[in-house]
Amino acid sequence: MKIKDYLQKAKKGNWAVGQFNFSTLEQLKAIIQAVEKLNSPVILGTSEGESRFVGLKQAVTLVDSYRQDKNLALFLNLDHGKSFDYIEKAIDAGYDGVHFDGSGFDFEENIRTSKKIVEYAHKKGVLVEGEINPILGTSRVLEKIPEASQKDLTDPKQAFRFIRETKVDSLAVNIGSFHGIETTGKSPVIDFNRLKEIKGQTSDKFLVLHGGSGIADKDIKEVIAQGIVKINVNTELRIAYTNALKQVLKNKPLETTPYKLMPEVVSIVSKIVEAKIKLFGSDNKT
Numbered sequence: 001m002k003i004k005d006y007l008q009k010a011k012k013g014n015w016a017v018g019q020f021n022f023s024t025l026e027q028l029k030a031i032i033q034a035v036e037k038l039n040s041p042v043i044l045g046t047s048e049g050e051s052r053f054v055g056l057k058q059a060v061t062l063v064d065s066y067r068q069d070k071n072l073a074l075f076l077n078l079d080h081g082k083s084f085d086y087i088e089k090a091i092d093a094g095y096d097g098v099h100f101d102g103s104g105f106d107f108e109e110n111i112r113t114s115k116k117i118v119e120y121a122h123k124k125g126v127l128v129e130g131e132i133n134p135i136l137g138t139s140r141v142l143e144k145i146p147e148a149s150q151k152d153l154t155d156p157k158q159a160f161r162f163i164r165e166t167k168v169d170s171l172a173v174n175i176g177s178f179h180g181i182e183t184t185g186k187s188p189v190i191d192f193n194r195l196k197e198i199k200g201q202t203s204d205k206f207l208v209l210h211g212g213s214g215i216a217d218k219d220i221k222e223v224i225a226q227g228i229v230k231i232n233v234n235t236e237l238r239i240a241y242t243n244a245l246k247q248v249l250k251n252k253p254l255e256t257t258p259y260k261l262m263p264e265v266v267s268i269v270s271k272i273v274e275a276k277i278k279l280f281g282s283d284n285k286t
């Protein structure tokens with residue numbers, strides 16, 4: 001089955017596929033461990049920065065090797081690709097999906113570029129996620145998140161037109177979530193009414209929630225019930241990885257063998273992925 005088939009299955013069954021980002025082999029191993037344990041499809045995400053660090057071809061080869069070796073439902077998505085050129089490179093390298101974040105362009109330019117990307121991607125069977133309004137923040141601990149005002153949120157009518165003209169397969173919606181976690185731990189206020197309206201205008205497409213870290217579990221369940229079929233998570237995994245590594249190094253000051261230091265880190269990150277998979281209801285769905 002392809003990525004689209006799983007998103008379709010999720011849509012019918014009212015659950016969501018998690019996208020978990022990685023930039024190191026240990027993070028990837030942690031995600032794979034959770035997937036193996038829970039028989040869940042997952043999307044592995046790399047932002048432009050993460051994919052530059054890993055290498056586009058190397059990310060494809062790594063994911064392919066796990067997919068084939070262990071017969072897992074793994075898919076690789078470029079997260080927040082900002083230009084046609086970089087997205088073209090990811091598609092040529094063998095990514096299964098690409099997210100074009102054209103939210104920095106004016107709306108008409110976003111439509112034009114998204115359309116061009118869709119034409120190129122669809123010829124190669126690659127799924128395209130579009131974005132209209134920027135989802136604020138970055139995937140890290142943040143002192144303060146700028147509150148999204150009404151005009152930052154996705155407008156349902158604009159979403160309808162964007163999808164009709166570009167033919168993107170899915171849309172990253174801004175319904176109040178943000179990338180990162182605020183130091184206060186404050187969770188974002190999700191605009192469920194807006195989600196309902198967007199869903200009404202875009203029912204044949206897949207809706208994606210970015211900024212999956214730090215959202216209350218009950219809100220995650222509610223957005224899934226209302227039609228979100230893909231949820232992106234990065235910050236919580238980054239924090240777990242970094243804190244675990246710091247702790248392990250502190251506990252074992254004389255240990256210098258990476259493969260002896262890292263399993264504990266992998267296991268801690270994996271537990272978080274497991275919890276998200278269960279929360280999204282994607283366990284035992286392969």
Ligand code: 13P
Pocket residue numbers: 021079080138139140178179180181209210211212213232233234235236
């Ligand atoms: P978080 O870092 O808030 O989990 O968001 C991740 C994301 O949306 C990647 O596109």
